Amino acid sequence: MSSGEFASAGADLELVGIQKRFPGFTAIEHLDLKIPAGSFFALLGPSGCGKTTTLRLVAGLEEPTNGRILIGGTDVTHQKSFQRPVNTVFQSYALFPHMTVLENVAFGLRRRRIDDPVAKAHEALRLVELDHLASRRPQQLSGGQQQRVALARAIVNRPALLLLDEPLGALDLKLRRQMQLELKTIQEEVGLTFLHVTHDQEEAMTMADTVAVMNKGRIEQMGAPEELYELPRTAFVANFLGQSNLFTGPVVGSTSEAISVDVAGQKIVVPAARAHRHTGEVTIGVRPEKLTLHVTEPVGDVARNTMGPGRVIDVSFSGVSTQYLVEVPGIGTLIVFAQNMAFGPVAHEGSEVWMSWNIEHGFGLEDDAS
C-alpha cells in the first residue's frame, strides 16, 4: 500500500465547553476535548450517550447550544458543513448505484472543479486496494469493498479531519475485524485525524490511539486503550470495557505503598498508585483474566491477594478459554477467565475453589462506593 500524495497532516480538533440541548433533552452536558493532529481517536459509549450528536456538531450538521469548535486552530462553530475541512463516513455507504466505483470517488472532486479528478480517484482507490475494481458498480461489490469505496471517497479530497460513524456496523464480525486493522493501517498511511464513533469496545480498543468513554453526555474517562482497560476510574468504564470483578468495603489500612480493604472479612490489598481513593468506603476491582483458580487453599504470598473459598456455579467453555462463575459467600459472584491448557478444566461445577491475583493487577475506583 502506498500513501503517495495522500500523506498529509491532519488538523487537531478542539471542543471547548460544548453543550447541546434539544427541546426537552440535554444530549451533551459539557464537553471539553482536544484531539491531536494525526491521531486515531474513538468516542465509545452505549446507545444514546451522545456520540453521534458530538460527531454531527463537528461535521456542522448540528449547532451547539454553547461552546466552541476549533479545527486546526480555526473557530468553525458557525461555519456551514461544506465550509469545514471535514468528511464523514457513515454506516450506510450511500454510494451512487448508477455510477462506477471510480465515478463515485471522483464525483465530489468534479463537482468542486478540482484538477485531475480521475488520477486522484485512482490514487485513493489504490490506497484502499480497490483500483482493480474501478469500473464496477457498487452492487457488484461485497459489503467490505463498498465500505472501502466510501472511505476512498471520503479521503480523496484530503480533509483535515475524517469522521467515522459506526462505519463497520453493517459488516459481519470477521470482515469487521479485518476492516478494523485495514482502517488503522490506512489512517497511519494518510496521517489524517480520525474521529471514530462506536459502541463496540473491542473495535475502539483495536483501532484508536486514544479512547474517550462517554456516558450520559459526558466523558467518563479518556486515555490509551491499555490504560482505560487496566486502570478504569469508574464502575461504568470498568464494566463497559470488558468485564470486571468489583468489591466494596472500608479501607482498613493505608500506607504510601498500598491500601488494604476489608471485603466481607477478607483483606484485599491494592497498590496506592492504582487506587483513586485511599480512605472510607471504596470500590476496588480486578479483571477476570487476572485471577488464578485453586482447588486447594493457596499458601500465603505477600505479592498476591487471595479470596475464597467459593463454589463454582457455572463453567462455560469457549475454545481458547473457559469462563468460571464462582459464588463466594458474603461477596457475590466472581468471573474468572482461564486459558485452556492441555489437561482440561481446573474445576467443575460444584467444586470448592479459591482465587488469587497479583496485587499489582487490582485497581480502585473513584466512584462513591455507596
Ligand code: ATP
Ligand atoms: P446511538 O449509538 O444509538 O446512535 P448515540 O450515543 O450516538 O447513540 P445520540 O444520537 O448522540 O446518541 O443521541 C443522544 C441523545 O440525544 C439520545 O437520548 C437521543 O434520543 C437524543 N437526541 C438526539 N437527537 C435528538 C433530537 N433531534 N431531538 C431530541 N433528542 C435528540
